[in-house]
Amino acid sequence: MPLSAQQSSSSLMKILRELDAGLMDHTSWLKVLHRSMVSGSAPSPADLKADAHCQCRFGQWYYGQPHPDLQDGPWFRNIGEFHENMHLYARQLLVKRNAGQPVAPDEYDQFMDMAIHFKLEVRGLQSDIINRVCEVDHLTGARNRNSMHFKLLEEHDRMLRNSQPCCLCMMDIDHFKQVNDTYGHVAGDSVLHAAVHFLSKKMRRYDTIFRFGGEEFLFCLPNTEAQEAYAIVDRLRTELAALPIKLKEHSEIFITASFGLASMNPDEPVEDAIQKADHALLCAKSGGRDQVCLWDIQAGG
Template sequence: MTARSAPADAPVGAAPDAPADARPASPVQPDPGLLADWARRVGALSDGIRALLAVVVAEGGPAVADHFYGVMLEDPRAARYLDVDQVRERLKPSLQRWLAALLAARPGDIDALQATQEHVGQVHARIGIPVDLVARGGRMLKDDLHAGIRRHAGSDRLALDAIVCADGLVDIALESMTRAYTRSREAAGQVDGAFRLFSLIQNIGTERERQRALLLTWENALIYALTSEHPGPPAPLQISRSEFGLWFLHKGMASFGDTTETREVNLIAARMDSILRARLPEADTIAARRELLDELRAGADAIRSLVTIMFDGIGDLESGRDALTRLLNRRFLPTILRREIALQANTGRQFAVLMLDLDHFKSINDTHGHEAGDRALKHVAALLVDNTRGSDYLFRYGGEEFVVVLGSVSHEDAKAIAEGLRNAIASSPVALADGSTLSLTGSIGVAVQDGHPDYERVLARADAAMYAAKRGGRDRVVMDDGDLPDPPGVRALQH
């Protein structure tokens, strides 16, 4: 079962509070140069400057927050991200806490500071906040801080030193956010592109065999040329100019993305072409050309193996399809939820997320074996397909968890569909290999999109509702009412 973090505030650039996934994608190491710059700027804070900045934030923080969010709410684009209640209850206090932590930082706080800015940048990317709003927010904060520093400094020298320090800390915080924002947006763009390709590719196995055949065609042409008396110039024989090479450059890289395998294919192909250009003109004997051919064919074999690995990946897990249940896996869930959020914003049509967890699944594996567990998962997947609409998205989220995204539904519609799924599971035992049957039940949490732009929020709400169903006795549906306790194991990112 999943464990999600409680909501964590992301105040800068008009970002709303948003939960961070407790199981993030591949973590990225902080830039050592950036951490060194953090250390330098934090080290420049003298006791006098710290005391002055503390007074500025303590006395002027509420006014700074009022000005900041007042201007943000005047921008029509910010209406998607902000509402008055959210600003008053969460974001204004959060902004003041963020400023206080940033301007009072000590050397031991640097890792936490960097992690906070990374998290905020990821939230900005996830909800698609315009980056110029973030830059505007930073400019406004610095202007207000300058005015407060000049009021309280007592001397021009202290005011100047404090302004330089405050500007440096705000700037490096924004740089850290932007770095995380850019990385997250690029990753999301790659996944969105992969989803488009996945949606278009009807038979990945056919495409894989076609590319293997094109690679073999190039290899046969190479053999023919190098075993003839006059092999000709090297350029037409280069693998980068072959049909396979052109496909890999223009479509293969777009499909598979920047992976270890694609980088290795590029390196091997470049090395093969370099060897061909350098040695073919001098290979004036059969023996020399035979040696060259053997070396190039070894490279082709290596590329063929890598292509097989890549297609095997895109054919199951990397394609977004769970190998066991044939439902979508969680890879494309953010893509789908972002699209549904945009649809809701543009059309007003709500969507809902159902989080379903099979009850007592561990005991099924322990008592009946993993083969029975696999049968149960496939059985439930089939029931999901039979009891949902063609417009709904079905995911195996991980382990014994499933996620259903219901488009264009009301609160009542979502509850009715969830109850139908629960009843279908409870009334349809799974057949085991020995001819016996096993009764199943599921606990389902339901959250209807509330207009919040961060897809992690609706997931966390559905997750909390599912845990409430578990705590309430299992084999039941719980609708999120906005006031459920967090699921077990969550942690808030504190500023």
């Protein structure tokens, strides 16, 4: 895709089960097709139609409903292309067999290559989804801290190669302990989930939110200079403060958050940028909270 990091693990697991069912249907379909080719039994009428790839069970799942979590990724597009071509070549084989014409080895190989590639692409998508599940913080939907290290190293390497800027931002939900003490920990969990869900929709597609620990989160903002990052984060701060968060046993509450920004430096370890963003966060909290503080590289603070 790559798949969205904020996507819920339950949604991802549902997709995995649907893909498993699709592969089982694919195996059953191949068995019936080969039986028709070898024994001369009548093929399924659906396999002779021009839209056969839409008629099979996998096709009904693939084309019959939207898949917003998958459609932007290369795995999903490749699966559709291989699946359609596989049915196209299968139809050509069946038409020849019904007409009593011999099937050339190259024609059969062409069909089987598509069938094999289709299965490999589905398995590749499943592997990608499993990796995403392992990278997601299941409570909030943010990427977890284990995946943060690798992502930030990737961005650091990209800075070295392309001299593109990247900013990190530490966010801490203000007075979160009071939320837990007043409304309970279940309500606190709902607040964390709602905040991450809201922010993830408001951020750019290539930005990433990681759960750093507790009510602290780290944002990675690639291709972004410090002043631009400040404007982006300050907008997020304002919009988050205006967000009514509904709780099951209460009407709604409002929260604020403090933010600390720092630019990554290609000549310094990633950990240095995280520490600077954390220091900037402390400045935001000590300055009254509900604000954004930017680490000044020139002044060193």
